[in-house]
Amino acid sequence: xxxxxxxxxxxxxxxxxxxxxxxxxxxxxxxxxxxxxxxxxxxxxxxxxxxxxxxxxxxxxxxxxxxxxxxxxxxxxxxxxxxxxxxxxxxxxxxxxxxxxxxxxxxxxxxxxxxxxxxxxxxxxxxxxxxxxxxxxxxxxxxxxxxxxxxxxxxxxxxxxxxxxxxxxxxxxxxxxxxxxxxxxxxxxxxx
Amino acid sequence: xxxxxxxxxxxxxxxxxxxxxxxxxxxxxxxxxxxxxxxxxxxxxxxxxxxxxxxxxxxxxxxxxxxxxxxxxxxxxxxxxxxxxxxxxxxxxxxxxxxxxxxxxxxxxxxxxxxxxxxxxxxxxxxxxxxxxxxxxxxxxxxxxxxxxxxxxxxxxxxxxxxxxxxxxxxxxxxxxxxxxxxxxxxxxxxxxxxxxxxxxxxxxxxxxxxxxxxxxxxxxxxxxxxxxxxxxxxxxxxxxxxxxxxxxxxxxxxxxxxxxxxxxxxxxxxxxxxxxxxxxxxxxxxxxxxxxxxxxxxxxxxxxxxxxxxxxxxxxxxxxxxxxxxxxxxxxxxxxxxxxxxxxxxxxxxxxxxxxxxxxxxxxxxxxxxxxxxxxxxxxxxxxxxxxxxxxxxxxxxxxxxxxxxxxxxxxxxxxxxxxxxxxxxxxxxxxxxxxxxxxxxxxxxxxxxxxxxxxxxxxxxxxxxxxxxxxxxxxxxxxxxxxxxxxxxxxxxxxxxxxxxxxxxxxxxxxxxxxxxxxxxxxxxxxxxx
Numbered sequence: 001x002x003x004x005x006x007x008x009x010x011x012x013x014x015x016x017x018x019x020x021x022x023x024x025x026x027x028x029x030x031x032x033x034x035x036x037x038x039x040x041x042x043x044x045x046x047x048x049x050x051x052x053x054x055x056x057x058x059x060x061x062x063x064x065x066x067x068x069x070x071x072x073x074x075x076x077x078x079x080x081x082x083x084x085x086x087x088x089x090x091x092x093x094x095x096x097x098x099x100x101x102x103x104x105x106x107x108x109x110x111x112x113x114x115x116x117x118x119x120x121x122x123x124x125x126x127x128x129x130x131x132x133x134x135x136x137x138x139x140x141x142x143x144x145x146x147x148x149x150x151x152x153x154x155x156x157x158x159x160x161x162x163x164x165x166x167x168x169x170x171x172x173x174x175x176x177x178x179x180x181x182x183x184x185x186x187x188x189x190x191x192x
Numbered sequence: 193x194x195x196x197x198x199x200x201x202x203x204x205x206x207x208x209x210x211x212x213x214x215x216x217x218x219x220x221x222x223x224x225x226x227x228x229x230x231x232x233x234x235x236x237x238x239x240x241x242x243x244x245x246x247x248x249x250x251x252x253x254x255x256x257x258x259x260x261x262x263x264x265x266x267x268x269x270x271x272x273x274x275x276x277x278x279x280x281x282x283x284x285x286x287x288x289x290x291x292x293x294x295x296x297x298x299x300x301x302x303x304x305x306x307x308x309x310x311x312x313x314x315x316x317x318x319x320x321x322x323x324x325x326x327x328x329x330x331x332x333x334x335x336x337x338x339x340x341x342x343x344x345x346x347x348x349x350x351x352x353x354x355x356x357x358x359x360x361x362x363x364x365x366x367x368x369x370x371x372x373x374x375x376x377x378x379x380x381x382x383x384x385x386x387x388x389x390x391x392x393x394x395x396x397x398x399x400x401x402x403x404x405x406x407x408x409x410x411x412x413x414x415x416x417x418x419x420x421x422x423x424x425x426x427x428x429x430x431x432x433x434x435x436x437x438x439x440x441x442x443x444x445x446x447x448x449x450x451x452x453x454x455x456x457x458x459x460x461x462x463x464x465x466x467x468x469x470x471x472x473x474x475x476x477x478x479x480x481x482x483x484x485x486x487x488x489x490x491x492x493x494x495x496x497x498x499x500x501x502x503x504x505x506x507x508x509x510x511x512x513x514x515x516x517x518x519x520x521x522x523x524x525x526x527x528x529x530x531x532x533x534x535x536x537x538x539x540x541x542x543x544x545x546x547x548x549x550x551x552x553x554x555x556x557x558x559x560x561x562x563x564x565x566x567x568x569x570x571x572x573x574x575x576x577x578x579x580x581x582x583x584x585x586x587x588x589x590x591x592x593x594x595x596x597x598x599x600x601x602x603x604x605x606x607x608x609x610x611x612x613x614x615x616x617x618x619x620x621x622x623x624x625x626x627x628x629x630x631x632x633x634x635x636x637x638x639x640x641x642x643x644x645x646x647x648x649x650x651x652x653x654x655x656x657x658x659x660x661x662x663x664x665x666x667x668x669x670x671x672x673x674x675x676x677x678x679x680x681x682x683x684x685x686x687x688x689x690x691x692x693x694x695x696x697x698x699x700x701x702x703x704x705x706x707x708x709x710x711x712x713x714x715x716x717x718x719x720x721x722x723x724x
Binding site: 087091106 | 417
């Protein structure tokens with residue numbers, strides 16, 4: 001059986017799938033550039049007189065229109081009992097296109113939970129903030145906050161561990177509440 | 193030859209083969225989903241997933257008459273003029289109903305289930321299940337039960353009963369049973385008699401869902417990260433075919449690889465959990481000289497060749513853990529320098545007696561993979577295979593001055609007293625996995641490879657030659673015996689096990705059938721001896 005890759009060939013210039021487009025002929029107005037010049041200057045003038053968007057960061061802060069969809073620093077949510085909500089399923093690490101999530105799973109020390117992350121680290125320097133981890137998480141344990149100005153003095157400092165990610169949650173939980181309570185109340189009691 | 197019609201296609205069944213519907217359909221390229229049926233176990237017919245329409249064709253008129261009810265394919269032995277329909281609306285509906293029923297009581301905790309990714313319940317639901325659930329069940333956490341060697345996740349079980357049948361038929365220990373009835377049926381052991389036998393790990397592979405968890409592997413990796421490589425178990429001289437599953441050069445688990453001529457579908461726990469030594473931090477990873485000083489690999493081959501040439505009378509100890517190719521290259525190296533060098537086989541570890549199980553599986557007492565292969569190579573070069581004790585006797589008489597010892601043993605293999613007999617040698621080259629009393633006395637101590645890092649062929653106790661490629665790269669600082677000897681012999685390019693085996697097959701009658709690319713099941717070397 002031929003695989004998809006072996007079937008693909010280089011496209012030739014006489015390929016029927018190519019739709020050739022002619023460059024439109026310019027009229028007098030186009031060739032004199034006058035109209036385009038006026039159009040361009042209008043844009044410039046409009047912005048010149050409109051309200052200024054520049055923010056004097058870091059003294060002033062950017063206003064984030066919708067924090068719930070902003071993709072900033074990650075946080076690890078806590079469940080109702082204050083424990084890490086993550087179940088160490090590795091789905092975020094699997095979905096991550098930058099391979100920046102590293103999880104070590106272990107049997108959880110709690111009776112109502114099966115598995116938990118013994119260690120959970122995100123390399124914020126490798127991360128491309130695409131939000132795929134958030135999307136993949138089956139219990140909504142990992143979320144992207146609206147904190148955008150993260151900085152550190154070394155590369156090691158930018159590898160966030162579990163404690164640090166939980167502390168981000170503690171810092172941002174009031175500004176941005178947890179999106180859902182998925183994964184809560186899945187205690188062993190439910191199964192019996 | 194009997195002819196059956198599967199989904200409007202005629203299939204000729206090879207004469208004399210007794211196939212059930214699932215096997216016949218597989219021959220025709222049609223997959224019939226099943227949970228409880230397994231080719232190595234008796235037929236239970238309990239899961240009802242393999243239900244198909246069955247009929248007969250009148251050989252004279254060609255008229256087809258179908259049975260009104262669906263029939264389990266696993267329990268239907270195909271016969272001449274039988275008609276199987278697996279792609280009808282009726283069959284699809286039956287499969288969807290079975291899937292729905294199984295999922296009614298399933299926790300659907302796939303994110304934390306170790307089976308996710310290789311789970312039949314997932315796969316079949318995706319393929320044959322209903323797109324929407326009608327029952328409103330929230331995911332829940334499965335109850336756990338310790339069965340002894342494995343952990344049972346009670347609520348994930350689909351009651352196929354494969355594990356119960358395995359314990360009865362193959363291991364013959366019958367620890368497992370089903371308690372309760374209907375929806376309350378559960379797998380259980382009698383209190384005080386846990387699942388505890390040398391084949392118990394196989395029930396984890398048999399389980400089509402995540403109900404039985406391997407305690408060694410539980411929670412450690414997700415299966416989709418693992419890459420599997422064909423391997424041969426080096427635990428005993430049975431030489432079971434295995435899959436070595438690794439992620440980034442770390443072995444995470446060993447699984448049996450189906451080989452009807454060696455191990456069928458099973459491996460023993462000794463072989464299954466025989467990989468921790470590969471990642472043992474005590475492993476040698478740096479070549480050292482007699483003074484314990486580190487030597488660089490780049491200068492070492494030349495230095496070794498010079499020392500071997502100057503030593504005088506040489507001898508070699510070939511470990512039964514070497515592959516055929518490695519043993520051949522080492523013999524060639526030593527005999528090339530000293531044409532009369534005695535060649536001995538290293539100590540062959542033997543533990544107890546052969547263990548035979550009711551299902552036909554045998555664990556051999558000889559705990560090394562390649563005694564026969566290494567002995568055949570030695571016999572070719574030296575005519576006589578010297579034992580380790582004979583070599584020690586020669587050492588006592590100071591008959592040799594330089595010895596090359598290949599170790600590769602997973603456990604302690606040489607005592608202080610025996611090692612002391614190597615004391616007076618001018619040159620002692622030791623290539624081994626772990627430090628030992630012998631390695632302390634080595635002029636050159638070379639780190640050796642563990643079995644997933646080796647490339648080459650093993651000959652098992654039934655003269656079956658199986659070739660494998662390496663599964664993981666050796667740790668930094670380690671060179672495999674094959675690649676080192678390849679360079680010492682002055683051969684061009686990288687170590688090429690296939691080229692070495694071709695050479696062996698040309699030179700030695702015993703290996704002469706191995707010229708063809710080896711099939712997955714291995715080559716029977718005995719067949720050649722009978723013909724030759």
